[in-house]
Amino acid sequence: MDSPPFLRMSGVRKRYGGVTALDGADFEADAGTVHAVLGPNGSGKSTLLKVLTGVVGPDAGEVRLRGEPLRPRGPRDTLAAGVASVYQELSLVEDFTVLDNLLLGVEPTRFGLRDRRAATARALPWLERFAPAFGGRVPVRERVGDLDPGERQVVEVCKALVRDPQVLVLDEATASLRRGQVEVLFEVVTDLRERGVLVLFITHRLAEIFSVCDRATVMRNGTDVATVTVADTPERELVELMSGQPQARSSAAPARQAALRTAPDTAGAAAPAVGADPSAPPRLEVRELTGDRLDGVSLHVRAGEVLGLGGLQGQGQSELMAALFGSGRRTGGTVLLNGAPVRPRSPKQAVRAGFCYVPGNRGGQGLALGRPILENFALPSVGRRAALGVALSRRREVAAARSVAERINTRYGSLDDPVSTLSGGNQQKIVVGKWFPTEPSVVLMDDPAKGIDVGAKAEMFEVVAELAASGAAVIVGSSDDRELVEVCDRVLVMFEGRVVDEVFGDRLTEDTLIASAMHITGADVAAAHSGDAAAELPEPDHDPEARAPGPDHGPEEGGA
Amino acid sequence: MNLLRSPGTADLPSPVRSVLSVRMPTVAVGLLLLVTVVASAVLQPGFFSPYGLSASFATFLPLATIAAAQTIIVLGGGIDLSIGTVVTLSSAVSVVLMQGDDGRLPLALAAGLATGAACGLFNGLVVAVLRLQPIVATFATSSVFGGLALLVLPTPGGQAAPVLTGTYRMVLLLYVPIPAILLLALFLGWRLLRGTRFGQHLYAVGGNADAAYTSAVPVSAVRVLSYTLGGLVAALAGVALLADAGAGDPTLGTQLTLGSIAALVIGGTRLRGGSGGVGGALVGAVVLSLIQGLVFFAGVPTNAREFVYGCIIIAAIALAGLLTNRNGSAAGTTGGNR
Numbered sequence: 001m002d003s004p005p006f007l008r009m010s011g012v013r014k015r016y017g018g019v020t021a022l023d024g025a026d027f028e029a030d031a032g033t034v035h036a037v038l039g040p041n042g043s044g045k046s047t048l049l050k051v052l053t054g055v056v057g058p059d060a061g062e063v064r065l066r067g068e069p070l071r072p073r074g075p076r077d078t079l080a081a082g083v084a085s086v087y088q089e090l091s092l093v094e095d096f097t098v099l100d101n102l103l104l105g106v107e108p109t110r111f112g113l114r115d116r117r118a119a120t121a122r123a124l125p126w127l128e129r130f131a132p133a134f135g136g137r138v139p140v141r142e143r144v145g146d147l148d149p150g151e152r153q154v155v156e157v158c159k160a161l162v163r164d165p166q167v168l169v170l171d172e173a174t175a176s177l178r179r180g181q182v183e184v185l186f187e188v189v190t191d192l193r194e195r196g197v198l199v200l201f202i203t204h205r206l207a208e209i210f211s212v213c214d215r216a217t218v219m220r221n222g223t224d225v226a227t228v229t230v231a232d233t234p235e236r237e238l239v240e241l242m243s244g245q246p247q248a249r250s251s252a253a254p255a256r257q258a259a260l261r262t263a264p265d266t267a268g269a270a271a272p273a274v275g276a277d278p279s280a281p282p283r284l285e286v287r288e289l290t291g292d293r294l295d296g297v298s299l300h301v302r303a304g305e306v307l308g309l310g311g312l313q314g315q316g317q318s319e320l321m322a323a324l325f326g327s328g329r330r331t332g333g334t335v336l337l338n339g340a341p342v343r344p345r346s347p348k349q350a351v352r353a354g355f356c357y358v359p360g361n362r363g364g365q366g367l368a369l370g371r372p373i374l375e376n377f378a379l380p381s382v383g384r385r386a387a388l389g390v391a392l393s394r395r396r397e398v399a400a401a402r403s404v405a406e407r408i409n410t411r412y413g414s415l416d417d418p419v420s421t422l423s424g425g426n427q428q429k430i431v432v433g434k435w436f437p438t439e440p441s442v443v444l445m446d447d448p449a450k451g452i453d454v455g456a457k458a459e460m461f462e463v464v465a466e467l468a469a470s471g472a473a474v475i476v477g478s479s480d481d482r483e484l485v486e487v488c489d490r491v492l493v494m495f496e497g498r499v500v501d502e503v504f505g506d507r508l509t510e511d512t513l514i515a516s517a518m519h520i521t522g523a524d525v526a527a528a529h530s531g532d533a534a535a536e537l538p539e540p541d542h543d544p545e546a547r548a549p550g551p552d553h554g555p556e557e558g559g560a
Numbered sequence: 561m562n563l564l565r566s567p568g569t570a571d572l573p574s575p576v577r578s579v580l581s582v583r584m585p586t587v588a589v590g591l592l593l594l595v596t597v598v599a600s601a602v603l604q605p606g607f608f609s610p611y612g613l614s615a616s617f618a619t620f621l622p623l624a625t626i627a628a629a630q631t632i633i634v635l636g637g638g639i640d641l642s643i644g645t646v647v648t649l650s651s652a653v654s655v656v657l658m659q660g661d662d663g664r665l666p667l668a669l670a671a672g673l674a675t676g677a678a679c680g681l682f683n684g685l686v687v688a689v690l691r692l693q694p695i696v697a698t699f700a701t702s703s704v705f706g707g708l709a710l711l712v713l714p715t716p717g718g719q720a721a722p723v724l725t726g727t728y729r730m731v732l733l734l735y736v737p738i739p740a741i742l743l744l745a746l747f748l749g750w751r752l753l754r755g756t757r758f759g760q761h762l763y764a765v766g767g768n769a770d771a772a773y774t775s776a777v778p779v780s781a782v783r784v785l786s787y788t789l790g791g792l793v794a795a796l797a798g799v800a801l802l803a804d805a806g807a808g809d810p811t812l813g814t815q816l817t818l819g820s821i822a823a824l825v826i827g828g829t830r831l832r833g834g835s836g837g838v839g840g841a842l843v844g845a846v847v848l849s850l851i852q853g854l855v856f857f858a859g860v861p862t863n864a865r866e867f868v869y870g871c872i873i874i875a876a877i878a879l880a881g882l883l884t885n886r887n888g889s890a891a892g893t894t895g896g897n898r
Contacts, residue, residue, distance in 0.1 A: 055774065076776040091774040093767040095835050104764055105776035113755040159775075 004067040006031040006198055007052075007167060012061030014047055021047040022058070023222035029215065031166070034189055034199040036209045036230065039219035040242055040514045042479065045202055048219065049169050052200075053085040054078040065167070079105070082166035086156050086173040094145035098155055099123055101144050102162045126158045129188065133181040149176045157185060167198045174203055175314070186212045204312045204495075206235060206518050218242055243514040281339060283473035284442045286324070289333035293319040295497035296333070301442070301473035306464065308488035309477040311517045316497040317477040321444045324475075325357045326350040337441060351380065354441030358432050358448045367419050367431055374415040377401035377434050400437055408433040408463045428460045432467065443467050443474045449483055461487045481513040493517055588880045589827050589843045596850040603857045610731050616853070617739035618728060618804050622647075624845035625797035626816050627823035628746055629790040631841040632753075634824060636786035637766035637833035638687055638694040642679070642702035643794050644816030648809065649705045650676040651798030652713035655808035660719030668721070673795045679705055680791015684784035702813065709810040716809040720802045728803035739800070743842065746796075750838035753789075762786055766833025822873055823848050826880045847876065 005028045014022040022044045029035040037045045050056035052063060054072030063070045065081055072078045075085075092101050099119060108118035120140065127138045133154045144152060153176045160168055170189075174182050189199050189212055201213055209216060209230060217227040218241040226241050282300035289297045293316040301307045309317040322328025324335060326344030335342050337353060344350035347357065367376055378397050401415055408429045412422060419427055428448065435443065445464070449457040464487060468474045478484050484491050485508055493501035493516040501516040606612040626647060633640045640646075654672030658664055679701070686697045730738045753759050761782045764772040773779050797816075802808060821831075827844030829836025855869045 075774045076778070079776045085774075087774060091771040093764050093771050093834070095763065095767045100760065104760070104772065107757050107760055109757055113752075114757060114760060 004064065005029070006066060008062075008064045009048065009052065010062050010064075012048065012051055012063070013059045014044075014051065014056060015059060020222050022051070022061075024061070025219065025222060025224050027217055027224055028227070029198055029200065029217075031198050032193055032196045033214045034193055034201055034212055036201045036203070036213040036216040037219060038202075038209070038216055038238065038242060039225075040481065040517070043219040043242075044222040045219045046171055047222075049085070049171055049200060049202065052078070052167075053083055053169055055085075079163060082164075083169065084160035084163045084165035084167070085169040086153075086160045086171065091159070092144050092152060092156060095143065097141050097143055098127070098147075098158075099140045101155060102126070102159045104159070106163060123158070123162055126161050130154050130158055130184055133177075133184045150178050150181055153177055154181055154185075157188075161188070165197065167200065168192060169200045171202045172204065174205065174208060182208070204315075204518070206238070209238075210235070239515045239518060242518070243511040282336075283338060284475075285336040285339075286320075287334045287336070289320070289323060289335065290331045291319060291323045291329045293497050294323060297494075297497070297499055299492055299499060301475060303441075303471050303473055304468050305490065306468050306474045306476060306488045308484040308491035309475060309494055310481060310484050310491045310503075310513050311494040311500075313479045315494040317494055318446050319497075320494070321357065321446050321475065321477060324350070324442070325355055325444055351438065354439075356380065356435040356438060356440040356443050358435070358443065358445040367427060371418060372416045373405075373412055373419055373422070373430065374398065374401050376419050376430055377404055377415075380434050380438050404433050404436045407436065408466065409459075426459075429463050432460060432463045436467070436470075439470075440467070440472050443472045445474065445476045447478050448476065449478065449480070457483070481510045481517075484513060485510055586828065586840065589840050589847065592826065592847045592876055592879065593843050596847050596854065599854055600850050600857070603854060610735055610737075613735060613740070614729060614731050614737040616849070617737045617743065619853075620846050620849050621739040621743055622797050622801040622804060623816070623819050623823060623849055624743055624842045625746060625800055626794060626820040627827070627841040627845040628750065628838045629793035629797060630817075630820035631824045631827070631829050631836065631838045632762070632793065633786050633790040634829055634831060635766045635833055635836060636762045636783055637769060638783060638786060639698065639821075639831070640680075640683060640787065640790055641695060641698040641817055642683060642705050643698075643790065643820055644813035644818075645702050645705035645709060646676055646679040646791050646794040647798045647801065647816055648811070648813050649679065649709040649712065649798075650795035651802045652709045652718070652808045652810050654799065655718035655720055655802055656712055658719070658721050658724075660721060662721045662723045665721040665723060669799060672798055673792060676795020676798065677788055677792040680788040680794070681784065683791065684787030687787065688780040688783035702817070706810075706813050709813070713808050713810045716807060716811065718808040720806050720808075724799075724803045725806045728800075742800070747839060747842060754837070758782065758785060763834055767835065819845075819848060822877065826876050828880060844880075848873070851876070 007027070007029045009025065009027040012022050012025045012027075014020075021042075025044060025048055027037075027048060037049065039045045047056060051058045051061070052070075054075050054077055057073075065083070070078070070081055070083075072081070078085075093104065096104070102123040103119045108115045108122065110118065124138070124140065127134075127140060131138050134151055139147065139151070144155060147155065153173060157170075157173060168189075174185065177185065186208075189201075192199055193214075201209070203209060213230045215227060216230050216233070216238065218225045218238065220242065228238070228241075280302050283303040283305075285300040287298050293314075295316070297316070297320055299307070309320065311317065319328050323330045324344075326346045326349055330343070342353045344353050344355065350357070368379070374397060378401060398415060405412065405415075410422075410426050410429050410433065412426065419430060422430070432443075432445075432448070443464075448464075449460060461483075464474055464476070476484070476488060488508070490502065490504035491508060491513060492499045493503065493513065495517070503512050503516060600616075601607045604612070607616070626643060630640060630643050633643075650672040653675045654668045657668035657671050683698055683701055686692055686701065687694045690697075728738055732738065732741070761772065761777045764775070764777055765779050765782045765786075769779055772782075801812075823844035824836065824841040825831065825844070826847055827836065827840030827842070829841055851872050852869060855865050855872070860868050
């Protein structure tokens with residue numbers, strides 16, 4: 001090998017509890033390039049760059065910058081090595097002015113005191129450069145908390161630039177920017193490339209990759225799949241690299257695959273069987289709903305139907321459910337429940353109207369972990385059984401809880417045991433099952449299977465099917481495309497606060513969902529798959545039997 | 561993504577919001593100061609006489625200094641429930657070493673200050689390195705320091721050096737008592753600290769510790785230093801207390817702690833950290849002391865004094881809070897997930 005690459009990461013592994021985020025990823029990039037890192041949700045691209053910036057410590061692997069090993073103990077070390085990162089939101093102090101934020105941690109001093117003049121001299125050129133992104137002004141002394149989200153993101157970019165980085169990491173930095181702001185950013189990125197800076201770029205907008213990136217590394221299931229030159233790679237080939245082959249994915253871990261197979265059998269059997277009568281009037285209809293991160297969402301769900309909300313993470317799925325459940329902001333649009341407009345202003349009103357909500361982090365929002373199973377079952381419906389609105393009969397509570405537990409097939413020792421004594425899967429069943437007695441019209445589930453194992457997941461989705469069978473309309477948001485394919489009758493793909501695609505029937509496959517999430521038209525994908533179905537992957541090693549379990553290709557796992 | 565957050569807060573135009581958020585604490589505490597000073601001038605005979613001023617500032621200074629110490633810690637996102645016992649422990653150490661002898665004054669003062677700084681360092685290490693909850697950790701160290709104070713000085717007593725008490729009562733240029741000058745010096749010292757990198761990092765750590773960390777601010781070091789400085793300043797308050805009373809008292813702890821927190825809240829410092837300042841806390845402490853004096857001079861019966869005093873403090877904190885919390889509520893929902 002001749003001269004070492006400017007940046008090389010090799011064999012990087014990282015596990016979070018039971019979830020493998022990075023599974024022996026390798027990555028190389030050269031100075032003076034703009035290098036995109038691509039991949040579907042949970043492919044490990046963000047984790048890879050967080051390892052580089054020192055926010056996440058890897059379990060194994062090595063990072064070399066200019067041939068020198070980089071073992072950061074935190075962002076301080078990486079910044080000193082010339083790596084600066086633009087974070088999506090976490091690195092600004094809202095109470096500080098723009099100037100103070102830009103120089104936080106690198107304040108110039110004179111006689112031991114902060115030197116405002118030197119600070120301004122250092123920050124002002126960047127702010128002036130980005131003035132068009134601030135609507136033509138240079139907000140040196142404005143409080144960051146008073147800026148809008150797009151402007152804060154621009155401040156975040158300037159903050160990284162003030163540190164004169166050799167490597168600039170842009171992790172979804174364009175997500176909250178307006179078109180004009182993105183243009184300014186890309187001009188600057190082009191300048192930086194001229195000056196020999198390596199720019200690493202994560203984005204969910206594929207078009208941006210083609211307009212600014214030189215190279216692209218595609219990640220999938222925690223490893224790097226391929227690195228390509230963007231100019232020589234057609235869009236559809238990139239999409240294909242990202243989606244991969246479903247067979248190749250699961251066959252790497254036969255045991256897990258077996259577990260997975262149970263999911264479509266059990267959950268899938270019930271949900272479409274009940275099937276929503278297409279002629280029936282919709283149970284829930286949403287028209288042009290706007291609010292936080294929602295830009296005119298329209299949808300309808302019928303009784304007995306399981307509707308998925310897919311797309312990349314953070315495209316408004318959670319906000320949509322929050323708006324429906326009365327805990328998020330709604331600025332416009334109509335919501336019709338059984339044909340009548342509803343506008344719950346709090347979760348309590350939403351529950352009364354017939355909504356129920358199943359969150360992803362069951363400890364935080366779905367369960368009182370330390371309290372007995374009985375109480376957790378009873379909580380949402382307790383008002384219905386209380387005589388005169390206050391008096392509770394223990395016998396009636398126990399009977400109600402028993403009937404639900406039986407219905408959702410939960411195993412427990414005693415109803416008086418704390419919920420925390422149950423397995424994750426059984427806990428998750430209670431999160432869902434406790435809503436049965438309220439006979440909900442609409443069930444909202446926001447990433448309900450986040451962080452639980454496959455078996456528990458399958459069991460929980462049985463309960464979802466049961467709810468749908470009992471006549472509820474179910475909306476499931478998930479960042480796991482496989483899960484959506486398994487449990488949903490129909491999936492709406494969201495992108496930047498709008499529904500951009502509707503996928504059902506034969507089109508409802510992981511590939512379609514990934515392509516659709518990247519905002520590629522269906523025709524492109526069809527072309528990609530019909531054109532070279534046999535040679536989906538450029539690398540010859542996707543036959544799992546022939547593959548040695550090297551550091552690059554360990555067992556794969558879905559979401560991070 | 562937190563689904564169950566409160567519905568969006570009102571979208572005020574940004575200039576209006578910044579005026580409400582930045583200026584209001586200053587306006588509120590200024591208003592309170594004006595009201596209490598006018599009331600004191602009316603009710604308290606000779607309030608503006610040299611003797612009256614000297615007596616007033618002599619009582620302001622200890623509380624103001626403790627409030628300043630607490631503010632440094634609170635700004636950095638901590639809180640120190642042991643600060644009152646740090647004051648009593650360091651003043652107990654000083655007075656025991658002093659034994660009413662002017663010659664031993666420098667040694668005794670140095671030992672007192674070192675004690676305070678050491679207590680603060682200990683708190684800082686417990687909070688920043690062992691990562692215990694500040695409110696619980698300092699509640700525990702409060703007993704430790706309070707217990708030590710009782711071992712050093714079992715009963716109120718001891719004798720301060722005459723030079724110390726004498727100087728403390730001096731009035732310069734007919735109208736300027738020494739404690740007033742010390743109060744000003746305390747404020748200037750704070751402004752100097754605020755101008756350093758550490759001053760800036762203190763606000764950053766209190767305002768958004770994650771942001772500070774990713775910006776290469778040494779978060780743990782800033783926390784430890786904020787507690788250490790707080791302990792040192794608390795020891796200065798111990799010296800002031802000693803100079804004012806002429807003797808040590810190991811039992812004052814809790815009362816001083818609560819006073820310091822009340823003073824900084826009245827002065828517009830956000831208890832969650834990252835916003836406010838020592839200036840406000842100093843004025844807050846003065847207001848608090850004046851209210852205490854007012855209750856006495858307004859002829860409130862002895863047994864009812866504590867009750868009336870408490871009610872007025874609640875009113876003062878409510879006033880400061882009503883005018884300050886507007887911006888705090890908005891930021892509070894986003895800062896809760898750390």
